[in-house]
Amino acid sequence: MKKHLAVLAATAVLGVTSAFAANPFSDVTPQDWAYQAVAQLASQGIVNGYPDGTFKGQNNITRYEMAQMVAKALVRQDRVDAEQNAIINRLANEFSAELNNLGVKVNTLENKVGNFKFTGDARLRYTGENDARESKFEYRGRVKFEATVNDNTKAVVRIAAEKEFGAAGAPAVEADQVYVQHNFGQYVTATAGRQDLTVGNGLAYDDTFEGVVATAGKDKLNATVGYGYILAGADGSVFKTAKTAAENHEVNSYQVNYMPVENVAVKGYAVDFHNNKAGKVEKDFHGAAVDVNFAGHNKAWIGGEYVRAEQSGANGEAWTAGLGYGEADKAKVGTWGVKAQYFDVKDGAPIYSSTWNFVKKGQKGVLATVDYTVAKNVGLSAYATIDTKDQANKEKPESYRAELNYKF
Template sequence: MKKHLAVLAATAVLGVTSAFAANPFSDVTPQDWAYQAVAQLASQGVVNGYPDGTFQGQNNITRYEMAQMVAKAMVRQDRVDAEQNAIINRLANEFSAELNNLGVRVATLENKVGNFKFTGDARLRYKAKENDGRHSTFDYRGRVKFEATVNDNTKAVIRLIGEKQFGTAARPKTEVDRVYVQHNFGKYATVTAGRQNLIVGSGLAYDDTFEGAVATVGKDKLNATVGYGYLLAGPAKSAFVTAATPKQNHEVNTYQVNFMPTEKVAVKGYFVDFHKNEKTITPAEDFHGAAVDVNLTDKVWVGGEYVRAEQKGADGEAWIAGVGYGEASMAKAGTWGVKAQYFDVKDQAPLYGTTWNFVNADRKGVLATVDYTVAKNVGLSAYATIDTKDQADEAKPESYRAELNYKF
């Protein structure tokens, strides 16, 4: 392939649009059909010329030169759409050997066999409750996720999990906890169907397993999701739960809008509609809520979430708000972050599978969190509640947790 053709293809992949970029090459004139493409990519640092100031676009491009362009394109992957991202990934596959020689780590190729990729994590965890030695436990968990590329727009995912508490007689609990297919419909629509994780808002009301379909339409700055299916976390919901009849999980529709007015601000609004039927004597109440996250600086975060059950009034409210400093990245040893969040959860608040496990109904107090990356892909997290009370202001036992997480 001639260099001019390769550069023209690269501008299409990267979506570079700086029409008035200056051309640095003496042998590419404004009359050249590839002048604008060459100038644009040169201004972005994606292409370089020779020491004598020429581009030599009439020559065939080498695999090494093409790999250099791919490496620079990979740096821009967070700024392109899904279709462009897929093209860059295919190019990274094709030029993986040259990229490795350039010292570029191609994350999408690691742990991959053909069109099959696997990742996973492991955790060791200690949990304790103040003045209650019976509730001090130590457990372990391992998860492996297998992801298969069906075609350019479709992938299938299966995740296996195994977990057990130390010292118990039972064998480790093992199951397939995620099975879903995800398909992209063009650049702006995605549908995920199967057993998947669902986060409503920032997770105060629900961050757990969901069986159903979720459709997302829009881009990162503004998108909307609609879901239909079953919430698998939370207490039994049917009055017909007996030893012979398993619990009936909630059948729901979920609606959520996500908006990022700036790169540092994220706002979410949602509504969850529970299906009612003649078998449900004590149906769960529909609920709505909103969440906001603001990065005041690169290291300072503030955020919160509010949720309310439609028919419960003040007894169905819950909120959490806090501030954080720093950020622990599993990819970089020595990074750390701390958070302090105040929570206030009324007796009938709609918490079915909250991401904050210490946040329970009829409780209020402070949740303190510390995260530290011990080594690359090894993180230590510690949590503790402070000044926990019920809604009548009676003191309640504090909870503590420490966990060591590994990613691979």
């Protein structure tokens, strides 16, 4: 393609207008048919000439030169319509190798069409327990669809399918995320619908939430308020059998996240139950979590979390504390991380659907975790409980789990 034709196409794709743009190239005159297009793109910094001040519009454009124009177009994607956006994404996919050489990351562009993109993950999991009759193999796949509504709003739907190997029937399929998110300026974001909610670091609740969550602030200091329903959890959840809205609990959640210094994160939270569903009565709870990362020491970590059900005394407490070393990065093959975390969960602790979803109420012990990136976007994780006992120090069966996680 001749360079004149390329810049004419670029003006159409980008919608660039500059009625009185001056032409900087000595070999492009007002009499040339492509004069206006060249002048417009030059004024926007999208095309550049040669050191001698010429444009050489009769030459064939190289892939590298075209990639430079596409890179400039990517920066302007928020200023074009959906059709133009789709053209830019197709060009970026075509010239992805050259754009990567320019340092432009386009690894997700192949999953975008206009203002729409999708991502996903898949998991193979093995779970077992000492003294248990059977081990369990499961598989899960999720696809997440995300559409940009406008500059400040996006809509998300995620479909998940999960099944135990050998179990009767087809995989259970559900839309586990359906929400819209809107930014109100630079400091306030509101998300409404079916979404994930992690309270603190997830000791008490890390699962599905239906309602509205608003966050105000920046990375160093922000606050989150939520109103809605916490839904059926994983193993160990008191909502394990809850299937309808009438069985789920209506709550308000409050959380403050603060980074007093770099690499230190502190979280404080409280959850209040409305207790007006199906006659169930749950106790409000509050807690705090802290994480300290030592970036200069191969990403060493120390952290912990404490949660307590109000008016429950010591029997309503749960806490964790641990150490970690390294970090598995799914983008970097061979990276790894290990953690050892002590847990103590009393019988009356407010553990509804925990990140630690195979640690049971009334138990204490150590959770050991190993993460390793076996291939790009493929991670292997292994978990095991050690020295597990009940609150009377009677030995309990150990739990263990291994899983392969694929990201795409």
